[in-house]
Amino acid sequence: xxxxxxxxxxxxxxxxxxxxxxxxxxxxxxxxxxxxxxxxxxxxxxxxxxxxxxxxxxxxxxxxxxxxxxxxxxxxxxxxxxxxxxxxxxxxxxxxxxxxxxxxxxxxxxxxxxxxxxxxxxxxxxxxxxxxxxxxxxxxxxxxxxxxxxxxxxxxxxxxxxxxxxxxxxxxxxxxxxxx
Amino acid sequence: xxxxxxxxxxxxxxxxxxxxxxxxxxxxxxxxxxxxxxxxxxxxxxxxxxxxxxxxxxxxxxxxxxxxxxxxxxxxxxxxxxxxxxxxxxxxxxxxxxxxxxxxxxxxxxxxxxxxxxxxxxxxxxxxxxxxxxxxxxxxxxxxxxxxxxxxxxxxxxxxxxxxxxxxxxxxxxxxxxxxxxx
Numbered sequence: 074x075x076x077x078x079x080x081x082x083x084x085x086x087x088x089x090x091x092x093x094x095x096x097x098x099x100x101x102x103x104x105x106x107x108x109x110x111x112x113x114x115x116x117x118x119x120x121x122x123x124x125x126x127x128x129x130x131x132x133x134x135x136x137x138x139x140x141x142x143x144x145x146x147x148x149x150x151x152x153x154x155x156x157x158x159x160x161x162x163x164x165x166x167x168x169x170x171x172x173x174x175x176x177x178x179x180x181x182x183x184x185x186x187x188x189x190x191x192x193x194x195x196x197x198x199x200x201x202x203x204x205x206x207x208x209x210x211x212x213x214x215x216x217x218x219x220x221x222x223x224x225x226x227x228x229x230x231x232x233x234x235x236x237x238x239x240x241x242x243x244x245x246x247x248x249x250x251x252x253x
Numbered sequence: 254x255x256x257x258x259x260x261x262x263x264x265x266x267x268x269x270x271x272x273x274x275x276x277x278x279x280x281x282x283x284x285x286x287x288x289x290x291x292x293x294x295x296x297x298x299x300x301x302x303x304x305x306x307x308x309x310x311x312x313x314x315x316x317x318x319x320x321x322x323x324x325x326x327x328x329x330x331x332x333x334x335x336x337x338x339x340x341x342x343x344x345x346x347x348x349x350x351x352x353x354x355x356x357x358x359x360x361x362x363x364x365x366x367x368x369x370x371x372x373x374x375x376x377x378x379x380x381x382x383x384x385x386x387x388x389x390x391x392x393x394x395x396x397x398x399x400x401x402x403x404x405x406x407x408x409x410x411x412x413x414x415x416x417x418x419x420x421x422x423x424x425x426x427x428x429x430x431x432x433x434x435x436x
Contacts, residue, residue: 088406090284090291097280106273119279127286193268212262213269243265 082139085130097126100143104150110209111154113198121157125150148224151210155202196246200239207235208243292370295408345433346391351377351401353411356384358403365399365429367392376402394433400426 076084076095084092101122108118129136129146136145197205210221211232218229225232351363361379364371368390379386379401386401398417401409410416410425417426 088404090288090405093287094280094284097283101275101279101283102272105275106270109273110269115273118273119275122275123279123283123286126283127290130287131290189264190268193265197269209269212266240262244261247261247265 077140078142079139082133082136082142085133093130096142096146100146101126103143104147107147107209107214108150108154110194110197110213111202111205112157113194117157121153122150125153128153144220144224151206151224155206192247196243199246200242204235204239204242207232208239211236295370345394345435347394347431347434348389349392349429349431350387350389351379351399351411352385352387353379353401353403353409354385355401355403358384358386360404361386362402362405363388363390363399364402365392365397365426367397367399371402392429392431394431397429397431398426399429 076092078096078099081092081096085096104125105118105122108121109115112118112121125146129142129149132149136142138145197208200208206225207221207227210216210224211218216224218232221227221232222229227235353361355361358381361381362371362376363379364376368377377388377390379388399411401411403409408425411427414427414429417428
């Protein structure tokens with residue numbers, strides 16, 4: 074039977090460091106998706122996720138509800154992605170797509186589907202970090218506004234505004250692609 | 254493209270919800286970092302780690318139980334064979350058998366300066382023979398320090414060997430001198 078998050082956290086806190094591997098395995102792919110879309114490329118996303126897992130390990134004793142380790146870890150990741158995104162803006166980098174993933178997608182999907190995916194990723198990358206974060210949390214991670222507020226520390230009404238503006242912006246960007 | 258609306262939003266979300274699969278090495282890379290943190294904590298002493306654990310998990314008797322466990326292991330006695338003594342370090346590897354009698358243990362591993370103190374999965378895992386745990390491994394000729402790790406957390410010096418002059422990481426360790434058989 075699969076161990077609960079709380080059981081694994083307890084084992085790690087008692088010195089069984091390898092039990093942490095089960096938690097990494099449980100959440101790695103699930104949270105990689107958020108990091109990739111938020112940061113725009115796999116390399117930064119993997120670095121952010123590795124860092125989030127390491128920070129979570131360092132602070133594991135401060136995880137107040139080990140049964141909700143995943144939610145706690147996700148909050149760390151969201152903060153880490155914000156920091157990484159801010160660094161990227163300061164460096165003046167442009168949004169970089171995951172060329173490896175696109176190449177893989179082109180092998181698995183028809184050309185039209187690949188183009189559609191590319192357009193979506195480009196449009197999501199054009200959103201401001203705040204709007205992108207809110208949009209991904211709401212629609213891709215399927216969180217409620219209360220959960221989003223808990224994770225981001227931003228008020229519900231502000232989050233709703235960001236999601237609405239993100240949708241408006243995406244609509245504009247995707248229409249521009251097709252009208253141009 | 255269809256007019257923007259609920260349907261298009263669903264298409265966008267559906268695309269973004271496609272799973273992202275990380276390279277198989279990701280978990281290993283994370284665990285390398287995690288074990289590094291674990292080793293740093295060990296260097297600061299087991300007390301700091303236990304202090305963290307007991308504060309959160311509320312096991313008031315844990316430290317006492319651990320101490321009792323170590324005593325039980327140390328007093329159980331040890332069977333051990335070692336190569337003869339040699340003062341010099343060498344690139345020649347010699348087989349060394351590590352043995353610890355610990356009937357109550359769930360696992361025993363050997364860590365030392367010859368395997369980077371168990372970092373990166375390099376700990377030597379001993380096999381249980383009715384409470385007598387043993388593992389044989391090639392160790393470079395020379396002077397080494399090592400210890401047993403019982404149940405993945407209890408750091409125990411070899412009771413049958415001399416204690417190392419400078420215990421690493423604030424933890425007990427034993428001295429081992431491996432002779433170069435080619436000389």
